[in-house]
Amino acid sequence: MAAPDPNISDLRPVIAQLDDAAINRIAAGEVVERPASAVKELVENALDAKATRIEIAIADGGKTLIRVTDNGVGMTPADLPLALSRHATSKIDGSDLLNIHSFGFRGEALPSLGAVGRLTIRSRTGDGEGAEILVSGGVHDPVRPAALSAGTVVELRDLFYATPARLKFLRTDRAEMQAINDVIKRLAMAEPFVTFILTDVSQGKSRVTFRADGETGDMFEGLHARLRGVLGKDFADNALPIDAEREGVHLTGYAALPTYSRGSAVQQFLFVNGRPVRDKVLIGALRGAYMDTLSRDRHPAACLFIDVDPTRVDVNVHPAKSEVRFRDPGVVRGLIVSALRAALANAGHRASTTVASATLGAMTPEQPAGRVYQMDRPTGGTGPAYRPSGFAEMTPDMSGRVEVIEDAPRGDDQPQGHPLGAARAQVHENYIIAQTETGIVIVDGHAAHERLVYEKLKTQMAENGVAAQALLIPEIIEMSEGDAAQLLAVADDLTRFGLTIEPFGGGAIAVRETPAILGEVNAEAMLRDILDELDDQGSSTLVQEKLEAILSRVACHGSIRTGRRMLGEEMNALLREMERTPRSGQCNHGRPTYVELKLSDIERLFGRT
Template identity: 75%
Template sequence: MNTHTPNMRPVIRQLDDAAINRIAAGEVVERPASAVKELVENAIDAGARRISIDIADGGKTLIRVTDDGWGIPQDELPLALSRHATSKIDGSDLLNIHSFGFRGEALPSLGAVGRLTIQSRVSGAEGSELSVSGGRVEPVKPAAINTGTIVTLRDLFFATPARLKFLRTDRAEMQAISDVVKRLAMAEPSVGFTLRDVSGDGEGRVTFRADAVTGDLFDALRGRLGQVMGAEFVDNAIAVDAEREGFRLTGYAGLPTYSRGSAVAQHLFVNGRPVRDKLLIGALRGAYADFLSRDRHPAVALFVDCAPDKVDVNVHPAKSDVRFRDPGLVRGLIVSALRHALADAGHRASTTVAGATLGAMRPEPMPSQPRIYQMDRPSPMARAASYAAQAPGFAEMQNQYSGRVEPVIETPEPVAQAEPVEHRPLGAARGQVHENYIIAQTQDGMVIVDQHAAHERLVYEKLKKQLAENGVAAQALLIPEVIELSADDQNQLLEIADDLSRMGLTIEPFGGGAIAVRETPAILGEVNAEKLLRDVLDELADFGGSKLVQEKIEAILSRVACHGSIRSGRWMRAEEMNALLREMEATPHSGQCNHGRPTYVELKLADIERLFGRT
């Protein structure tokens, strides 16, 4: 309802600086974590090597960031609280940005909605202090401080109390602050970070600490990711390093079997800046689409680096969104680099699979009396003699027990043989359990293989290879299907018509905004062409590119592979089991099935002995 009448024309007014800063604060400072992000980024831009962050009550009553950077001269301190005053850029080129901050909005915005105090000292000069409360600036005064800067923000949003109602619990706000600090710590391995919760009395407690890491690019990043994401991620991640036409992608990507139920472990950076960009997230999803089901998410820490003029970071005041000049190039780089890295990992599966298996095993409670062992570990000769003696007995027991073991006859090895089969990564097959699980012996443990899942992956990879070599067979429609679209949608589809044609989907303009579909991929069978094209358009709108047709074809190949693989319940001979193991070792991605589940579990002998108390 319009409350204005012709006699009450609104008057155009110039807002004062306090109101302008409060409005800007609504965009820059959404919650305490946003304030921490801006202050820590300022400290990094100032060349700090050590940054300490103290938080009270989830950042609602206190945020204090201390750094050992260059500091701010006394005569420039008042200017630092002026809107759009910054030392990062000169304003002549808004695309040539090499720092985190550059807009000059954070400090005046924080001073407009809270009680802000800045204490700073440059090397060789006296320290100074400046305070601002609700937009009111006080005079500069001396301060006793080491070289660097201490920014203290108290009573956030006291000047805009309505904003306090939208904040969450202290614990939730503290968790958001911790996430922000961890992302910035990943971006700067050479900087030490300490996050401390000082709520209540006392010194408080350290909730996160990451000491500075030295070394080359990957060594330093690996060390920092171990501090932030944990050693488990580092042990189950693959190094990624690829470059294409001025863009470089580095970082670590988790194995498909080390996936998560949500996207919380996905960390993406552009020129060192943490971002949440739908283009990058879409590319990540596309890279793992062949290995994970849609309810599983990969764990990654990836860094895209390029010349500043190839990406626009001035899209939003919070600087969490970016816009690439050539988004298709970036998406293609991420997809191809990740798929090559995962292929290089071969049949490797994550160590967490073995950990979960051992955790599921529950040994019987130990008796109160001391342990008594019948014998120590037998010698290799005694173990071989024992296997030979037991093999016929195992074969005879197959009718009484659900496990069936195919005895392997040991023969003298020729001198020319390079190594025993047990020394292979997946070892030598020793038996089959429940007609579905292959038991193999390795040099230092054992491997349990899901024969159906493993063979399903092998068949799938063969089908994909044949598809890549021979192309996608297309079936011509007897009567081309004409689909009415808007002119914009038609143009988007025609721009990728060549790509669609390579995947067996042939389209051409049919006057106005219509598209004629003349051929569809034969492997898809009967296709609803209109629905398929509209799904492709939706994907173009979401991610700037479309792999939908290819994904549908790969889904069909996956289904074909499932039906064409060794079924559960089929008895396999020893030579068949060993052939499957050798093929797994030679096939990329064989460590997980088509849905991201592991195809085998490896247990080390030391872990097995620990289960039986033989340590």
């Protein structure tokens, strides 16, 4: 038992109302965690003001200066003092906290910032007069005239000077600037038709660190162009458009091919009614959509927008508004999974362009330090001065037997009309070399056939169902009533995959059947794992994952083995089946099944350009 605290008095504590300055500093601790939080609130205010151009200037990672300039509708001189009052806002009237159509609505950001820093607001409406107001540590100065064009300029200096303890928890200027950059990028993706300019003005120097000019065209064209600018050409070239709707929930955006996966979740961007969010239901759904195309250590890349009636989603569950709560999370999750899986299936055998780029990069030799003229290049030999290029770097022990096709049928011997071309040779008893109309394709025969067999097994399981093994004696598992109710709520879904459970009184669950293909199953351990997944993601795909893992292993053992020589007919048949089969561009673990090299790239390898 802890010793009594000598600082605690025996006298009855007195309840007292905190003053406004203390209340605002407490609120700031929830709303403004770091400079990036302040930038987010100010830029969202600019977007709510219908700005089409927003400029952000940052000094010392936002610790000494944050300035946000917009061309929005502006505020009148009478509005400025109200804007600095807690819970004063023009975005809602307070009658309905669910029907929210703006980024902000709490009316906490500006008074919170003014309580912990030195805040200046200058604003002017289109036909009004300009004015400014200063607040430092929660103390307001009178409104005074100011000269500026229509719009608003919010300048925050010396963040957390009034709460110096918070400064100790900030990271380096570079880390804080990176966090601000990430915030602006997310908002730029949410608003592709708005211009964003982020400038670092530290130490008297001005350097633009991010710029995205407003796009034109329809929503998909504008978003695709904005993603190309923010996430890069590789993402834009390998992303599939998503447009699906179910029960009033509309999903749009872009999701990348499985072969464009990442080592972490750094390229997963999710938006609800235009608001960037981090939601475990959405993240779990994204993972479920790519479940059988990526290994567990790889992460999909996607930028998805969910539009739903504001009354069906609660955004008022976190001060930073980064979390949401759906009224029907199952509908949202099902829409994401089905829409992404359909898009991946429709992509057919397509693999990402980065696969070919990586292949070319691996083949390209290091360039010599100085310039080498053609007359100085040796034409042969093995001396120290001789340096081969491209494929010539292969040594004799790296070469393998090449099986040239002589028995290919004449009708299938030409690449015209076939995306994966016509087989010409097999090397190392596994890799198929096919000629296309514009280059060559190198196919990993084992990996490709493994995916084809796996897709057939999945189709058979979907058509015929999962065979269930009835237990001679049902296994009774004791758990809390809450856990039991959570499992029984998804009992129908589990039954589809061969796992049958029933209530057995109190918190007990009776396991009647298990999936036959899994063999002997530790039912209690499986149910505990399903419960953990339900708690973490709101849904469980554990049983489905186990079944598909078994099918994947069966496909691996039933596919063409490395080391087997294939006939020309077999190779061409494999290529044609790949062209017809969804997801055949990657194996069951997300690795590419083929590499396509354009003739121009091959010629460049040999210096023929």
